[in-house]
Amino acid sequence: MMQEALFENAESGTSLWQDAWHRLQKNKLAMLSVFILLFVVLTTVTGPWIIDATQGYSYRETETTLGASAPSPEHWFGTDQLGRDLLTRTLHGGRISLLVGLVATFVSMIVGVTYGAIAGFIGGRTDQVMMRVVDVLYALPFVIFVIILMVLFGRNIYLLFLAIGAVEWLTMARIVRSQVISLREKEFIEATRVMGLPRYQIIFQHIIPNTLGPVIVYVTLTVPQVMLLEAFLSFLGLGVQAPMSSWGALIQDGVGTMEEYPWMLLFPSLALSGTLFALNFLGDGLRDALDPKASKD
Amino acid sequence: MIRFILKRIATFIPVLLAIITITFFMVRIAPGGPFDEERKVPEETLRQLQKAYNLDAPLYRQYLDYLGGVVTGDLGPSFKKPSRTVSEWIVLKLPVSLELGCYALLIALCIGLPAGILAATRPNTMQDYVPMSFAMGGICIPNFVLGPLLVLVFSLWLGWLPVTGWNTPAEKILPSFTLGAVYAAYIARLTRGGMLEVMGQDYIRTARAKGLSETAVVLRHGLRGGLLPVIAYLGPATAGLLTGSFVIEKIFLIPGLGREFVDAAFNRDYTMIMGTVLVLAALVLVLNLVADILQALLDPRVRMSMK
Numbered sequence: 001m002m003q004e005a006l007f008e009n010a011e012s013g014t015s016l017w018q019d020a021w022h023r024l025q026k027n028k029l030a031m032l033s034v035f036i037l038l039f040v041v042l043t044t045v046t047g048p049w050i051i052d053a054t055q056g057y058s059y060r061e062t063e064t065t066l067g068a069s070a071p072s073p074e075h076w077f078g079t080d081q082l083g084r085d086l087l088t089r090t091l092h093g094g095r096i097s098l099l100v101g102l103v104a105t106f107v108s109m110i111v112g113v114t115y116g117a118i119a120g121f122i123g124g125r126t127d128q129v130m131m132r133v134v135d136v137l138y139a140l141p142f143v144i145f146v147i148i149l150m151v152l153f154g155r156n157i158y159l160l161f162l163a164i165g166a167v168e169w170l171t172m173a174r175i176v177r178s179q180v181i182s183l184r185e186k187e188f189i190e191a192t193r194v195m196g197l198p199r200y201q202i203i204f205q206h207i208i209p210n211t212l213g214p215v216i217v218y219v220t221l222t223v224p225q226v227m228l229l230e231a232f233l234s235f236l237g238l239g240v241q242a243p244m245s246s247w248g249a250l251i252q253d254g255v256g257t258m259e260e261y262p263w264m265l266l267f268p269s270l271a272l273s274g275t276l277f278a279l280n281f282l283g284d285g286l287r288d289a290l291d292p293k294a295s296k297d
Numbered sequence: 298m299i300r301f302i303l304k305r306i307a308t309f310i311p312v313l314l315a316i317i318t319i320t321f322f323m324v325r326i327a328p329g330g331p332f333d334e335e336r337k338v339p340e341e342t343l344r345q346l347q348k349a350y351n352l353d354a355p356l357y358r359q360y361l362d363y364l365g366g367v368v369t370g371d372l373g374p375s376f377k378k379p380s381r382t383v384s385e386w387i388v389l390k391l392p393v394s395l396e397l398g399c400y401a402l403l404i405a406l407c408i409g410l411p412a413g414i415l416a417a418t419r420p421n422t423m424q425d426y427v428p429m430s431f432a433m434g435g436i437c438i439p440n441f442v443l444g445p446l447l448v449l450v451f452s453l454w455l456g457w458l459p460v461t462g463w464n465t466p467a468e469k470i471l472p473s474f475t476l477g478a479v480y481a482a483y484i485a486r487l488t489r490g491g492m493l494e495v496m497g498q499d500y501i502r503t504a505r506a507k508g509l510s511e512t513a514v515v516l517r518h519g520l521r522g523g524l525l526p527v528i529a530y531l532g533p534a535t536a537g538l539l540t541g542s543f544v545i546e547k548i549f550l551i552p553g554l555g556r557e558f559v560d561a562a563f564n565r566d567y568t569m570i571m572g573t574v575l576v577l578a579a580l581v582l583v584l585n586l587v588a589d590i591l592q593a594l595l596d597p598r599v600r601m602s603m604k
Binding site: 151 | 316320533536540544548574
């Protein structure tokens with residue numbers, strides 16, 4: 001009993017993550033974004049199933065006699081020229097857009113973190129050469145190569161993950177490298193060296209976990225960039241193939257018919273922009289919460 | 298400084314060589330060729346075509362021939378648009394894309410800089426929140442959404458501006474604005490960030506203490522330092538302007554190099570793909586260098602690091 005009372009009175013420390021969480025909670029815009037994102041994920045994942053179960057049609061079901069119809073109680077977002085329900089298609093397209101956003105960001109994170117950590121930890125000449133390569137790649141109009149890849153090797157979703165992931169890792173590598181360089185000289189890393197741990201173990205077990213804060217922030221800001229790139233490619237006709245769809249592909253369809261059927265442009269655009277807003281606000285909020293020193297840009 | 302520029306130009310050669318090599322082999326390794334038509338082409342015609350386009354030579358030979366051509370400025374004949382050579386097509390189309398890019402950048406600077414300065418002079422007031430909200434909008438609304446929406450409102454509903462084209466000044470307003478909007482947003486955010494950092498420094502206090510007007514403090518002393526992040530951003534921005542022009546040229550039916558490249562990629566027009574990629578990449582490299590030189594001219598710290 002005595003001991004418990006003692007502990008209750010003791011100053012309880014807050015960890016970095018608890019601190020960050022408190023700061024984030026104070027940021028109303030960021031919290032709103034969290035809820036919007038949860039809503040988007042929930043509806044895109046479960047929405048098509050629910051509609052299929054209750055209304056009995058899927059994103060590819062055509063109803064040609066109906067044709068393109070304006071939003072109505074049956075079809076909240078209206079239908080396209082083939083009579084496909086636009087709400088279902090928007091939700092289903094959202095699945096693809098989010099999936100590409102997450103997977104391609106994950107690919108870029110793995111590449112960027114590994115590359116940056118190795119360059120920063122080894123340092124010296126290796127570091128110089130590795131970062132020079134990043135500088136050169138930075139200066140290249142990479143999207144051009146993604147376009148060529150997608151055109152020539154088919155519109156394959158796995159290729160899309162890889163191609164986008166391959167483009168977006170550069171900034172991550174730079175951020176992680178600068179973090180690692182400042183960590184490298186810290187005592188606890190010296191301690192692991194004294195213990196005789198092999199290099200890869202020091203890098204992957206002791207250095208990388210300590211770069212997590214900035215990495216999380218940058219990942220949150222990369223997801224919208226990746227989703228934009230996917231939408232850009234889909235808009236050019238290089239994304240996923242029909243009857244599958246993504247927000248970019250739906251927007252492209254909508255642009256072609258915007259004069260007659262403006263809802264076909266409006267709803268997918270709103271879905272994409274709304275999600276991008278939420279992700280960017282959350283990213284900004286996380287940056288303020290996790291790294292109060294960093295400036296806004 | 299001169300040595301720095303020359304050194305940088307020297308690095309262009311291996312980079313461009315790498316780009317040519319990657320593009321060349323990527324295009325050749327890919328399944329399918331430029332003469333895969335729905336209608337089967339007779340064997341004899343196909344052989345004639347391949348001979349005419351030097352496709353029957355061994356791959357390494359074709360590669361060397363192409364490199365030889367590039368050095369002399371000959372990018373080969375176009376497979377799909379044989380009325381002109383690739384070089385001639387590029388000379389024809391490039392100025393249009395450059396013009397579009399220049400207008401877009403100009404618009405971005407004219408909107409982004411004042412917005413950023415305005416926001417930074419009164420941080421965390423309405424004067425800050427309103428332009429910064431617009432900036433967030435500019436970042437989150439992709440140009441291929443913004444463009445069609447603007448067309449819908451200003452051309453189709455209000456009838457003020459033409460829908461597509463690139464001849465009259467009126468036709469150039471919407472595409473330039475659409476392409477520039479994202480950069481205006483980024484420039485506004487960068488200007489605000491840069492200005493905020495500078496405005497807290499001692500030399501600004503000195504300027505104020507000398508009794509300068511607030512306008513003079515902000516524009517003469519603050520802006521010089523606050524602009525640096527914007528200048529540093531101009532290099533990457535030019536690459537984005539070029540790729541952004543792919544969709545803008547498509548939406549507004551502008552006969553520029555971006556559309557030429559996308560069409561060439563879709564048509565598997567080998568020489569046209571390689572030619573446009575080469576020119577676009579060279580352009581990005583040169584513009585990046587220009588941005589770096591500008592940065593050095595404005596920031597003595599950067600100049601020192603170049604020595």
